[in-house]
Amino acid sequence: MSGIAFPTPDARVVARRDEIVAGLSRLVAPEALVTSEDERRAFETDGLTAYRKLPLAVVLPSTTEEVSAILRYCHENGVKVVPRGAGTSLCGGAIAQEDAIILGVSKMNRVLDVNFADRTMRVQAGITNLAVSQAVNYEGFFYAPDPSSQLACTIAGNIANNSGGAHCLKYGVTTNNVLGVRMVLLDGAIVDIGGDALDAPGYDLLGIVVGSEGQLGVVTEATLRILRAAEGARPVLFGFPTSESAGACVAAIIAAGIVPVAMEFMDKPAIEICEAFAKAGYPLDVEALLIIEVEGSDAEMDATLARIVEIAKQHGVQTVKESKSAMETAAIWKGRKSAFGATGRIADYICMDGTIPTGQLPYVLKRMDEIVKGYSLRVANVFHAGDGNLHPLIMYNVNDPVEAKKAEDAGNDILTLCVEVGGCLTGEHGVGIEKRDLMRRQFNDVDLEQQMRVRAVFDRQWLLNPAKVFPLEGRWLPQTDAA
Amino acid sequence: MTDLLQPRDEAELAEAVRSAFAGKTPLAVEGAGTKAGIGRPLQTERTLTAKGLTGVTLYEPSEMVIGARAGTPLREIEATLAEKGQALTFEPVDYRGLLGTAGEPTIGGVAAANNSGPRRIMAGACRDSLIGVRFVNGRGEVVKTGGRVMKNVTGLDLVKLMAGSWGTLGVMSEVIFKVLPAPAHTVTVVLHGLDDARAVEAMAAGLGSPFEVNGAAHLPAGLERVSKTLLRLEGFPESMAYRAAELRKLLKGFGGADVVEGDPATSLWRQVRDATFIAEPRDAAVWRISIAPSKAAAAVAAIRRALPVRCFYDWGGGLVWLATTPAGDAGSGPIRAALAGTGGHATLIRAPAEVRASVPVFEPQPAAIAALSAGIKASFDPAGILNPGRMAAGL
Numbered sequence: 001m002s003g004i005a006f007p008t009p010d011a012r013v014v015a016r017r018d019e020i021v022a023g024l025s026r027l028v029a030p031e032a033l034v035t036s037e038d039e040r041r042a043f044e045t046d047g048l049t050a051y052r053k054l055p056l057a058v059v060l061p062s063t064t065e066e067v068s069a070i071l072r073y074c075h076e077n078g079v080k081v082v083p084r085g086a087g088t089s090l091c092g093g094a095i096a097q098e099d100a101i102i103l104g105v106s107k108m109n110r111v112l113d114v115n116f117a118d119r120t121m122r123v124q125a126g127i128t129n130l131a132v133s134q135a136v137n138y139e140g141f142f143y144a145p146d147p148s149s150q151l152a153c154t155i156a157g158n159i160a161n162n163s164g165g166a167h168c169l170k171y172g173v174t175t176n177n178v179l180g181v182r183m184v185l186l187d188g189a190i191v192d193i194g195g196d197a198l199d200a201p202g203y204d205l206l207g208i209v210v211g212s213e214g215q216l217g218v219v220t221e222a223t224l225r226i227l228r229a230a231e232g233a234r235p236v237l238f239g240f241p242t243s244e245s246a247g248a249c250v251a252a253i254i255a256a257g258i259v260p261v262a263m264e265f266m267d268k269p270a271i272e273i274c275e276a277f278a279k280a281g282y283p284l285d286v287e288a289l290l291i292i293e294v295e296g297s298d299a300e301m302d303a304t305l306a307r308i309v310e311i312a313k314q315h316g317v318q319t320v321k322e323s324k325s326a327m328e329t330a331a332i333w334k335g336r337k338s339a340f341g342a343t344g345r346i347a348d349y350i351c352m353d354g355t356i357p358t359g360q361l362p363y364v365l366k367r368m369d370e371i372v373k374g375y376s377l378r379v380a381n382v383f384h385a386g387d388g389n390l391h392p393l394i395m396y397n398v399n400d401p402v403e404a405k406k407a408e409d410a411g412n413d414i415l416t417l418c419v420e421v422g423g424c425l426t427g428e429h430g431v432g433i434e435k436r437d438l439m440r441r442q443f444n445d446v447d448l449e450q451q452m453r454v455r456a457v458f459d460r461q462w463l464l465n466p467a468k469v470f471p472l473e474g475r476w477l478p479q480t481d482a483a
Numbered sequence: 484m485t486d487l488l489q490p491r492d493e494a495e496l497a498e499a500v501r502s503a504f505a506g507k508t509p510l511a512v513e514g515a516g517t518k519a520g521i522g523r524p525l526q527t528e529r530t531l532t533a534k535g536l537t538g539v540t541l542y543e544p545s546e547m548v549i550g551a552r553a554g555t556p557l558r559e560i561e562a563t564l565a566e567k568g569q570a571l572t573f574e575p576v577d578y579r580g581l582l583g584t585a586g587e588p589t590i591g592g593v594a595a596a597n598n599s600g601p602r603r604i605m606a607g608a609c610r611d612s613l614i615g616v617r618f619v620n621g622r623g624e625v626v627k628t629g630g631r632v633m634k635n636v637t638g639l640d641l642v643k644l645m646a647g648s649w650g651t652l653g654v655m656s657e658v659i660f661k662v663l664p665a666p667a668h669t670v671t672v673v674l675h676g677l678d679d680a681r682a683v684e685a686m687a688a689g690l691g692s693p694f695e696v697n698g699a700a701h702l703p704a705g706l707e708r709v710s711k712t713l714l715r716l717e718g719f720p721e722s723m724a725y726r727a728a729e730l731r732k733l734l735k736g737f738g739g740a741d742v743v744e745g746d747p748a749t750s751l752w753r754q755v756r757d758a759t760f761i762a763e764p765r766d767a768a769v770w771r772i773s774i775a776p777s778k779a780a781a782a783v784a785a786i787r788r789a790l791p792v793r794c795f796y797d798w799g800g801g802l803v804w805l806a807t808t809p810a811g812d813a814g815s816g817p818i819r820a821a822l823a824g825t826g827g828h829a830t831l832i833r834a835p836a837e838v839r840a841s842v843p844v845f846e847p848q849p850a851a852i853a854a855l856s857a858g859i860k861a862s863f864d865p866a867g868i869l870n871p872g873r874m875a876a877g878l
Contacts, residue, residue, distance in 0.1 A: 115775075115777065116687075116691060117684070117687040117691070117776070117777045118687070118775045118776050118777050118801075119687075119690060119691060120775070140693070141691075161636060162636045162640070164634055168634070172607060172611060173634065173636075175611075175640065175643070176607050176611045185851070189851050191849070191851045191852060191855075192849075193852065195775075195826040196775040196826050197773040197774050197775055197801060197826055197827055197828065198603060198604070198608070198773060198798055198801045198802070199597070199599075199608060199647075199773050200773075200828075201773075201828045201830070201845050201846035201848065202845060202846070202848050202852065202856055202874065202875075202878075203644055203647070203648060203652075203856050203859055203860075203874075203878075204597070204610060204643045204644055204646060204647055204648075205852065205855060205856070205859075206643075207610060207640055207642075207643020207644060207646070208639055208640055208641070208643055208644055210640065210643075211636045211639070211640045212639060212640075228690075228691050228692060228693050229693060230693050230695075231693045251545035251546075252545075254544075254545050254546075254547060254664075255544055255545045255567075257568055257664035257665075257667065258664070259547075259663060259664060296722065297725060299725065300722045300725065303719070303721060303722065304719075355632040355633075355634045355635055356632065357543065357546050357548075357631060357632060358545065358546050359543055359545065359546055384634065387632070387633050387634045388546070388632055388633075388634070389632075389634040422630070422631055422632070423630070423631075423632050424630050424632055424635045424637045425637045426635075426636050426637050427632070427634035427635060427636065428634055428636055429636070430636055431636075431637060431638065435637075439637070439638065442637055442638075443627070443637075443638060446624045446625065446626055447626050447627050447628065447638075448638070450620060450624070450626045450628075450641065450862070450863070451628075451638050451639040451641060453862035453863075454639055454641065454644070454859060454862050455639060456862070457855060457858035457859055457861075457862055458855070469638065
């Protein structure tokens with residue numbers, strides 16, 4: 001694919017490559033610096049694999065102080081920096097290019113402190129999302145945001161993208177579950193933002209750091225809110241004859257005052273792909289599937305499920321299948337969480353991430369189908385039905401440039417549709433390079449300029465994760481704003 | 484008497500700010516002014532109120548979202564939601580009793596103060612429920628951020644900056660919140676006679692249980708004849724009976740427990756929310772201390788050694804409402820000394836204007852954070868005309 005523009009690499013920086021590598025080599029141990037072309041290849045892309053760019057070098061520091069030294073060096077020498085966690089970004093947020101280094105935090109992956117009494121823990125930001133929950137499971141606690149990539153993705157990346165997951169309907173996304181960060185600013189200054197109290201004094205800097213896609217600084221440690229897990233959790237499969245009836249059922253459940261911990265939707269193509277992969281017992285004779293998970297004691301779950309089943313019947317549910325064991329529960333979630341991977345086994349795909357008002361669901365599903373068919377492509381839909389966060393997977397052949405272009409165009413049309421019906425371009429994956437040039441569909445210049453002014457407070461020179469989030473055209477280095 | 488500007492719509496609001504920007508005229512920004520006494524006193528000749536911008540602009544119960552113009556009375560929002568069995572999850576504090584103010588608090592004022600009550604401990608703060616804002620920045624430009632869907636990571640999350648910025652970054656014209664079903668039933672388990680440290684342990688045990696305790700407060704002896712520790716459960720009635728019984732079992736090491744339900748429980752939590760217990764005497768200074776719960780009792784004990792104190796705990800100990808003498812620095816020195824190194828911080832909620840003029844109302848920030856905050860202020864309000872100095876000198 002070649003639809004997304006990259007700025008021309010700064011030839012002056014590229015020409016100084018040896019000098020920059022030598023400068024970095026004075027700051028970290030030899031094994032923390034990746035310079036050979038072969039090894040740099042491993043960092044040329046992220047989860048948006050259609051785009052590949054070799055970074056100038058890759059640095060993998062082990063301490064906050066090393067991060068500080070690296071950023072100070074880059075700041076003083078005008079070198080661009082692309083922060084990276086595990087490189088699972090689906091929007092190209094961790095792709096660098098020839099005039100930029102990658103600063104990876106994956107070696108900083110320790111749990112620093114767990115405080116069950118205060119329900120907080122402090123971790124180094126390179127730890128994986130799953131490892132965080134695993135570190136507190138033995139006391140029945142967990143960390144709530146659970147992106148599908150949780151086995152690999154890091155807390156640093158989750159913070160950068162304000163990641164969500166299947167269970168955020170009840171528990172919120174990253175920004176609702178982080179209390180503080182230690183962050184290194186571009187000039188090397190190490191700052192603590194927030195902490196272990198429930199609110200912080202002054203402006204909510206933590207609130208803008210979360211979701212800032214690596215453009216405000218590099219987070220090296222985080223204080224996370226952990227929660228005690230419910231007594232039990234049980235997912236139930238509801239098969240519907242149409243997507244419309246499934247969508248109406250979701251709305252009716254919420255109207256009845258029930259907020260399940262998760263409500264996940266799959267359409268027929270997604271059901272078939274996931275069932276073939278995970279053998280989760282998904283019904284294959286339905287057009288739409290809801291996975292609804294409830295929590296509590298057995299009696300509480302029975303009571304809540306009885307209410308939900310009653311509502312589902314009123315909406316023409318075809319199949320109701322409860323999980324009868326931990327193994328079945330695991331298989332049900334495995335099927336859902338491997339939707340992207342399973343799709344990847346049968347075709348190349350791009351994954352969209354728009355959010356829509358849930359009331360628009362039937363209309364948007366119909367329009368998406370028309371859009372994708374209009375490009376002669378196929379789509380599988382999995383999404384978080386409770387909050388309207390869609391994940392259409394548009395399948396295409398990556399080796400066919402014409403089809404690749406069609407897939408990108410179809411994706412852009414779908415995201416534009418999401419904005420038109422009152423939603424947004426991205427619900428949990430981030431803007432990155434992928435949606436950068438669509439930002440004007442959602443924001444006008446005044447909106448974007450206010451965001452860029454805030455960004456400039458942290459990085460006037462656009463050195464931190466440049467070429468991401470904000471359209472390349474219309475950028476400015478702000479004039480002195482002092483009145 | 485100051486000039487009062489009361490625009491009727493967003494365009495008039497933007498025009499008012501543009502004209503103040505052109506003339507470098509500082510503005511006091513407010514909704515109904517029920518929290519005007521919080522913050523450093525303003526030196527402004529003009530007040531800009533959003534009170535004229537009213538009305539619910541969006542309400543979709545099945546999408547759990549409500550939007551309203553910023554001057555809409557909170558009471559109207561709550562009534563609109565109640566008709567469909569829904570509520571704002573974060574239980575905004577009603578400051579009128581504590582501050583002795585009148586008028587109807589506005590939904591924009593709630594957002595500007597990031598005003599969260601007892602349910603914050605589990606359901607998140609005001610800033611967690613706020614998902615979209617339209618505001619006029621200090622240049623007089625209308626800016627939108629966030630939106631009406633609850634999953635949205637498109638661009639920098641300026642919504643969070645607006646929450647709790649006390650009108651110093653922009654004048655909100657419209658706010659959008661996510662909402663939840665109102666709890667069908669409230670049950671509160673009450674423990675008696677615990678000292679502060681034991682009470683925090685009991686609350687931690689409850690909050691660390693699987694029973695979804697969503698309010699945890701402690702009223703020390705002195706406020707009550709015998710101290711009371713309150714743990715709240717909310718949900719469907721059959722479930723609440725079960726959970727209350729399980730919770731009492733779990734807490735039996737903390738002595739006998741009563742259960743309060745229905746209206747008396749609702750009323751008790753309203754008093755916790757609004758800090759009614761320490762509203763009298765009227766001349767006492769009132770502080771709000773935010774701290775990790777496990778450090779709270781020791782910090783309060785340290786403050787008690789230096790000052791006469793009446794206080795109670797919310798958020799499982801993570802929030803301490805504390806009343807003390809308004810004399811001198813209203814206790815700022817001893818309180819902040821006791822909090823130093825704990826990660827906790829204190830905000831002066833009620834004190835005479837001359838005290839608020841000389842004592843930092845909001846916790847002073849480390850230099851690097853203060854510099855970023857000053858940069859952010861300038862990025863929204865380059866002429867420094869919006870509530871200048873309310874949060875700190877220069878902010």
